[in-house]
Amino acid sequence: MSKRQGSSAIVIGAGMAGLMTARVLSDHVEQVRILERDRLPEDAIPRSGVPQGRHAHVLLAAGQWVLDGWFPGLADELRAEGAVPLDAGGLVWRQGGASWTASDLGSCALSMSRPLLETTVRRRLLRQRPNVVITDETAVDSLVLENGRVAGVQVDGAQHRTGLVVACSGRHTRFLDLLAERGFPAPDVSAVGIEMACGTRVVPRLPDDVARAVAVEVDDPAQSHRMGMMVPAEGNRWIITLGSFHDDAPPIEPAAYEDFARCLPSPLIADVLARTEALTPVLTYRMSTSRRRHVERLDRTPGGFLVLGDAICSLNPLHAQGMSSAALQAQALSRAIARHGLTSPHLARAFYRQAATVVDAPWRLAAAVDPCTSGPESAGTGLINRY
Ligand SMILES: Cc1cc2nc3c(=O)[nH]c(=O)nc-3n(C[C@H](O)[C@H](O)[C@H](O)COP(=O)(O)OP(=O)(O)OC[C@H]3O[C@@H](n4cnc5c(N)ncnc54)[C@H](O)[C@@H]3O)c2cc1C
Incomplete structure (x- = not known):
């Protein structure tokens, strides 16, 4: 992929979605800058901007495969840092009474803390992609809107201009609300209690x-x-x-x-x-709800701006899908940019449609697991539960 001279992108948030988004953007633009409000620790320790990082995290096979493709040798590096290889029969699942299975997670399955995964991927990204920089202790306050396009971000009153802003700022992201205040439609939200x-x-x-x-x-x-x-x-x-x-x-x-x-x-x-x-x-x-913002239904979005990761869909953690969903969304972003180009007015619609396809299956599963969930039953719930 040839990079457009002078093109740049800003990613808001250095969580797993932000790191993976920066990785794919580095194939398409000259310079990618991640802005993160936390101070990023050298060591693999939890940080306040990712409070869920203190809890057990499992990276599903889909996420692992995508990461291995972007960062060859990552699994060896994680193992060297102490990640634990899971043998055949590594996953024990018991559900009520006698039913249980021991599943082979495949030869590459590794178990570790979420901070170890994030720090190792972050180090790898910076080492492997010299056109990516991370600026920590930098909270993005707002977006710069010009002629119906997002032209950059605002930090402490200063403008940082760029060709594309991708908000990977998590479940509680404010940027879609900011756009709604500036006259753009807000996405429909589905929430399952x-x-x-x-x-x-x-x-x-x-x-x-x-x-x-x-x-x-x-x-x-x-x-x-x-x-x-x-x-x-x-x-x-x-x-x-x-x-x-x-x-x-x-x-x-x-x-x-x-x-x-x-x-x-x-x-x-x-x-x-x-x-x-x-x-x-x-x-x-x-966590009160699994929540999905239906960005794919938006009929008008500003050019130069996308959201990705938990900002689109954050799920009941029982199913361990969030990081893998973000990895597949980042892959979809890469395909959409390759097809439409970074500044195309069609990019948001194309990406959001593909991201919706990624999110549909885990959302149905998370929304269907009855009786953990409350609220109106989504289509197909009975069938999925019987399965
Ligand atoms: C209890 C729990 C357990 C989970 N277990 C699993 C699991 O086993 N497997 C799995 O795949 N997923 C799991 N998940 C989901 C997973 O943690 C997320 O889906 C995944 O981390 C992707 O998140 P993200 O990068 O989109 O957002 P986040 O991880 O929330 O990262 C957002 C980042 O943006 C930064 N930020 C926010 N606002 C700004 C701003 N204005 N300016 C600059 N930076 C900003 C934050 O500081 C943070 O670094 C679990 C979730 C929970 C709650």
Whole structure:
């Protein structure tokens, strides 16, 4: 792909969606600049702009394949940093009573903390793509609108002009609202009530701990919605996330937290909690809805501006789809730019249509899992649940 002389793009947010978007944009433009409001730590530690990063994260195969294609050798680098390879039978899934499966996640499946994945991808991006720069501690306040186009961003009163702005600023992004205040239509929003609450503890992982690497345990959905996930992470640690829906939050008091784990279909997670001192208190997170902004239905959008990642769709985390969805959306963006060009008035419509196709399947799954969800049933829910 030949890059247009003098062309540039700005990505708002250096989360997983922002890093992956910058990676694809670096194929199409001379200079990509990521602006991130957090100070980005050198070490793989959680940061305030990505509060979900303290909780168990699993990268599904689709996301892993896309990342491996963009960053050859990334898996080796992650392994060298302590990511844990998952053997055949690495995923244990138990759901209510006796039903469980042990799935082979494939030879490249790795388990790690979300901060390790993000920091390693960030380092790799900067090393591998010299036309990408990241400026941290820089919060974008607003967009520069000129003649119906976004011509740049505004930071502390200063304008930063560019050919394309992509907002990867997460679930609570404000930029579509800012555009609505300036006369552009706001996207329709679909929300499915989940009232999810989770609590996470990090505990040491001992050599004789359970052989299988990832455990997902879901209580009998007919009785309750409690779930637990235990993923191995760098530094010989387990990240244990217990969760539930509709205000049945895991307690933060350690003994009660362990009792909550005892409600799961097997004692696997509770036993690990019982036999060791945790390294952290119970860290909590709440999400009221799975939420989708239907940007694909917008009949008028400003040129030079897109949103991507959780800003389009943020899902019930039980399904672990967010990072992989962002990777597939970034791929779709690359295809749309290759076809229409960076400054084309058709780019937004073309990209949003493709992004909607990416988001449709995980959205249907997340919206269909009855009875975790509340609100009107979407089309096909009964069929998916029977399946
Ligand atoms: C509890 C929980 C568990 C999850 N588990 C999984 C899992 O197992 N697997 C999976 O694939 N996904 C999981 N997800 C979803 C996943 O975390 C997200 O989908 C994924 O991180 C993509 O997010 P993003 O980059 O779009 O947004 P975010 O991660 O929210 O990043 C947004 C970035 O933008 C920055 N920012 C915001 N506003 C501005 C501004 N004005 N100026 C500059 N910077 C700004 C923020 O500081 C942040 O760095 C989980 C989510 C939750 C809540």
